[in-house]
Amino acid sequence: MTVLILGLVLFLGAHSVRIFADGWRTRTIASLGDKGWKAAYSVVSLIGFGLIVWGYGLARQQPVVVWSPPVMMKHLNSLFTLVAFVFLAAAYVPRNQIRAKLHHPMVLGVKLWAFGHLLATGKLADMVLFGAFLLWAVLDFRAARQRDRALGTVYAPGTLAGTLIAVVVGAVAWAVFAFWLHAAWIGVAPLGRTL
Template sequence: MAVLVLGLVLFLGVHSTRIVAEDWRSRMVGRLGENGWKGLYTGVSLAGFALLVWGYGLARQQPVALWAPPRGMNHLAALLMLPSFVLLVAAYVPRNGIRARLHHPMVLGVKLWALAHLLANGNLADVVLFGAFLAWAVLDFRSLRRRDRARQTVFAAGTTAGTATAVLVGAALYAVFVTWAHARLFGVSPLGF
């Protein structure tokens, strides 16, 4: 569990600098330059991600059950993942209505992903991993919205084509993930087959 926690501290810690240490981040960018900061940020992120994946795998080998999710929670989680994938894709598709309306769809997608996985899993490692991501996403979304208001950020209007692209690509990725990739990568079929 220590490796998982260390990975989460590094990964979510570096992703939280704008939430808790905006002034420090600005000083670091000034000292290292934009590319130097991005290099440090990327290095710490990758190290944290590798540690959290490794730590989660280790923790799954000796599971500590906290509760047994009620029947059907895996199906509810699978259903919630469809909009999560659409939200993640909407963060990257230019001029889509989802981003125009919600402003930060990736963070909302992470919230939904974490919540879905908390509903379907009752082991300690799951609660630590998905609970940490859910807490981070809630704080990050709040911070982003506050920053948007302070800067009076205006988001580009969405188009039908951009919105349709985000929905269709997100749904296609979801279909691949739920029917094949999740079981292949994590050894668990979200639909139970």
């Protein structure tokens, strides 16, 4: 569990700089330059991510069961994850109504993904992993909305075409991940079987 926690501290810590130390971030970018900052940020994030994957794998070898979720929670998690994938796509597809309305759909997608997985899993390592991501997403969304208000950020209106593209891309990515990649990469088939 120590490796998992260290990975979460590094990965989510790097992704929390704008939440807790935006001024320091600005000064550091001015000192290192944009490329230097991105390089350091990427290195810390990759090390953290690697430790999360390794630590989670280690923790799953000796699972500590906290509770046994009902089967319906797994189905609810699948729905939440589908919406999370659509939100993730909406963060990148230009001029879609989801981003125009929600402003930070990727962070909301992380919230849904983490919350759904907390409902559907009952082991201690799951609670640490998904609980940490849920807490980060809540704090990050709040900080991002505060920055938007302070800067007077205006988001471009979305179009129906952009919205449909975001929904289709997100749904296809979810299906590929749910039916094939989740089992191959994580060892769990979330929908009970693979095609």
